[in-house]
Amino acid sequence: MPVLLGGGSWVVFHSHMRMYRSPKYFFSFNSVHIKDKDSCESLHNANAMSTITERTPDGRTGDASLQDGHMSLSSGVPPLCYRGAEEHRRADRQGSVAWMKRLEESSNLHSNSESIAATMTSKSTFLKVILLGDGGVGKSSLMNRYVTNKFNSHLFHTIGVEFLNKELEVDGHHIVLQIWDTAGQERFRSLRTPFYRGSDCCLLTFSIEDGQSFRNLAHWKKEFTYYADLKDPDSFPFVVVGNKLDVAERQVSGEEARRWCRENGGHPYFETSAKDATNVASAFEEAIRRILALDDRDDDLIHTNTVNLERKTRPDSTCC
Ligand SMILES: Nc1nc2c(ncn2[C@@H]2O[C@H](COP(=O)(O)OP(=O)(O)OP(=O)(O)O)[C@@H](O)[C@H]2O)c(=O)[nH]1
Numbered sequence: 001m002p003v004l005l006g007g008g009s010w011v012v013f014h015s016h017m018r019m020y021r022s023p024k025y026f027f028s029f030n031s032v033h034i035k036d037k038d039s040c041e042s043l044h045n046a047n048a049m050s051t052i053t054e055r056t057p058d059g060r061t062g063d064a065s066l067q068d069g070h071m072s073l074s075s076g077v078p079p080l081c082y083r084g085a086e087e088h089r090r091a092d093r094q095g096s097v098a099w100m101k102r103l104e105e106s107s108n109l110h111s112n113s114e115s116i117a118a119t120m121t122s123k124s125t126f127l128k129v130i131l132l133g134d135g136g137v138g139k140s141s142l143m144n145r146y147v148t149n150k151f152n153s154h155l156f157h158t159i160g161v162e163f164l165n166k167e168l169e170v171d172g173h174h175i176v177l178q179i180w181d182t183a184g185q186e187r188f189r190s191l192r193t194p195f196y197r198g199s200d201c202c203l204l205t206f207s208i209e210d211g212q213s214f215r216n217l218a219h220w221k222k223e224f225t226y227y228a229d230l231k232d233p234d235s236f237p238f239v240v241v242g243n244k245l246d247v248a249e250r251q252v253s254g255e256e257a258r259r260w261c262r263e264n265g266g267h268p269y270f271e272t273s274a275k276d277a278t279n280v281a282s283a284f285e286e287a288i289r290r291i292l293a294l295d296d297r298d299d300d301l302i303h304t305n306t307v308n309l310e311r312k313t314r315p316d317s318t319c320c
Pocket of ligand 1: 133134135136137138139140141142152153154155156157158159182183184185243244245246247272273274275276
């Protein structure tokens with residue numbers, strides 16, 4: 001059963017969810033929803049209450065805990081579950097524990113988690129992509145446009161992280177894409193960084209009408225590389241997205257952005273408009289293709305590096 005804990009300016013919400021990333025991982029743990037109206041301080045209070053259980057493919061289990069805003073998992077498996085974006089935003093607007101209680105009673109938490117699990121077959125590939133970039137560049141709008149095909153011109157700032165799932169077929173693969181939208185504002189840094197780990201691709205996002213958001217791309221890449229604990233940052237798939245293409249006053253030229261991508265790892269670059277849907281699907285699909293290409297390469301490496309341990313009979317052997 002979901003448990004509701006909370007009061008004052010904060011609420012911690014637990015629910016049980018089950019996720020798969022076939023064939024690599026198996027997860028079973030509680031999701032934690034942290035809503036913080038004014039500051040991040042209350043997260044410390046949440047430490048004692050947050051318990052997460054994880055299970056790895058070999059059946060090991062471990063505990064996870066929140067410490068100073070960082071979620072740590074004993075076997076290093078990244079946390080993947082979080083509440084859906086729309087409830088999160090509505091909770092922000094209404095901001096009441098009573099509302100959360102109603103949500104719990106009429107909750108789709110179980111049906112939601114069950115439906116995710118139900119749609120995952122052994123042939124599904126679960127991919128996690130994460131959107132990073134300055135506050136206001138349009139990360140939530142890109143996610144919402146891609147998943148729900150809707151645009152809201154009066155969005156609230158994201159607090160912490162949110163995710164939405166989208167199922168699709170790409171090049172014959174059944175994909176369950178989990179898109180994580182993070183808070184771009186600096187004050188939410190400690191709420192977003194624990195969720196970087198386990199990402200398969202990172203969309204570095206800026207707004208073409210905001211030069212500073214473009215100049216901050218290097219900062220976002222660095223922050224992601226550090227907190228995601230990337231073993232091989234040079235081969236990790238980043239996709240760069242210049243959003244708000246529909247806006248007339250542009251501060252960042254396409255050539256400037258492409259040059260940055262060339263000089264900083266050869267990342268693909270897309271100019272998008274979440275408002276009129278230009279190129280949004282192309283950017284996410286490129287992310288998926290980059291991940292799948294990397295997985296294919298890994299598979300090839302595994303095959304070509306296989307050592308045959310079968311004992312060969314050597315006719316000329318003189319060994320006793
Ligand atoms: N014109 C235009 N406005 C956009 C576009 N994308 C987002 N916006 C608007 O820009 C504002 C910020 O958008 P969000 O999607 O909340 O930005 P965000 O990057 O998620 O911001 P944080 O949650 O603070 O990190 C909202 O008012 C959106 O309606 C776009 O493509 N074109």
